Amino acid sequence: MDAVTYSSLAALSQQVFPVSHTDNMPDSPAAVTAPWCLTLLAECVQEAQLRQLKAFLDNRGWPVRGLDILACRPDCSALRLQLDGELDFHDARLALLELAGELGVELTLQPGGTQRTPRLACFDMDSTLIQAEVIDELAKIAGVGDQVAEITLAAMRGELDFQQSFRKRMGLLKGFTETSLAEIAPQLPVMPGAPRLLRALRALGCKTAILSGGFTYFANYLKDNHLAVDVIHANQLEFDGGALTGGVIDPIVDGARKASLLQEIAEEMHLSLEQVIAVGDGANDLPMLSLGALGIAFHAKPKVRAEAPQAIDGFGLDAALYLFGLNDRQIGKLLGE
Known part of the structure; x- marks a missing residue:
């Protein structure tokens, strides 16, 4: 046609x-x-x-x-x-x-x-709000890209415990400078549809949170420059003399921590889980995807797509707005388009 x-x-x-x-x-x-x-x-x-x-x-x-x-x-x-x-x-x-x-x-x-607007929307960051796995990008620059990428893939497939894999990957990044981090942040590609979805959610009165196994350093950059985000929970980078120590600051944000944080934020906002949605792409997102009214696997790995309640694969992140029962006319009015 x-x-x-x-x-x-x-x-x-x-x-x-x-x-x-x-x-x-x-x-x-x-x-x-x-x-x-x-x-x-x-x-x-x-x-x-x-x-x-x-x-x-x-x-x-x-x-x-x-x-x-x-x-x-x-x-x-x-x-x-x-x-x-x-x-x-x-x-x-x-x-x-x-x-x-x-x-x-x-x-x-x-x-x-x-089929209604949520009151709280929780998002993974890497490969969900941005088109990259940040730790892999850092590893490429540090010259340990292949080693870290293999650990990342195994973790995302659910073959490795996330916390153990995270500690291993961070150890390989010892010595990476804060100056280099500042250069990388502006180069991270934002996921198509992400700014539009986040702006629409804010216009609808829905609070948004990043719950990420990535880093607060980059989540805060996105919040300050690209995305209408209200709350951030991610992993903190440990520095000594302007460079990464290779160590980890606990608690690590893994799958269980994401689910716990989603529930804690909902309770603080006096919301039931029926008023909450979650969006992510990896195995460590499945615990939070199973909690809310909707759990959307976005451009996800086959295992995650098969287990998540809902999935969006071939479209931008703003396609999630259709799952809230909105049509293009309503969305356009919300965004002044």
């Missing part, structure tokens, strides 16, 4: 899913009344994809009770289907992940009640 308009996408989806549509994008999507929501993300939605999805849902007895078009742009279409019927979330999510791979789209399942 060539570049689509809202009306043509509405007509196409009406053919496949005969539920109510409007000719133009409304100010807000319909209220969620079904027990489940399924969000389809694709660069350009094809009729064959929708028909295969309908057959899949029909075969499982999950009728579509409503459909909203949340986005219709040259680079992204987003459709939200409200699903009825009884389903086991774990089994349904895995089946939909497999189907999404076959169709070449993304399919994200969530309870209908979670």
Whole structure:
């Protein structure tokens, strides 16, 4: 299908899913009344994809009770289907992940009640808010890149204990200068969609936190220069004479610590976990991804994508806004676009 308009996408989806549509994008999507929501993300939605999805849902007895078009742009279409019927979330999510791979789209399942703006959003930093693993970048400059990268990959795959791997990696960075850190910070590439998502969350009144196994040095740089972040918890670098000692300042922010911090911040804000979401990419993010209303694996490793409640793979971080039940018109008004 060539570049689509809202009306043509509405007509196409009406053919496949005969539920109510409007000719133009409304100010807000319909209220969620079904027990489940399924969000389809694709660069350009094809009729064959929708028909295969309908057959899949029909075969499982999950009728579509409503459909909203949340986005219709040259680079992204987003459709939200409200699903009825009884389903086991774990089994349904895995089946939909497999189907999404076959169709070449993304399919994200969530309870209908979670289609709302969170009050607290917690983010991993490395490979989530930025397109890099900072410790690997430092290691390359220090000449120990291959050694540190292998330890990092093993840790992210869940093959090594994070705390042990972190201590090993920091030991290899002994002598790295603070001057070099200051030169690296401005070069870290921010993840596409991250500034837009964080600005939208702030406009919606949602507090945001970085909970990272990376370093406060770089998290603070992002907060001061690029991202609308409220709270930071990450690892502190230990210096002596302007250079890294190779040691570690406890407590190390590992997976268990991230989950604990998420709960502590929520309690301090007098929020229930149903008002909290978490976003990350690695195995050490899974504990916090399992806690809130949504746990979004972003551009994640296969193991993490398979275990996390929700996942976004082929789009920018701001695609998470569709999982809050917002359409492009609402998002544009929030951001003054």
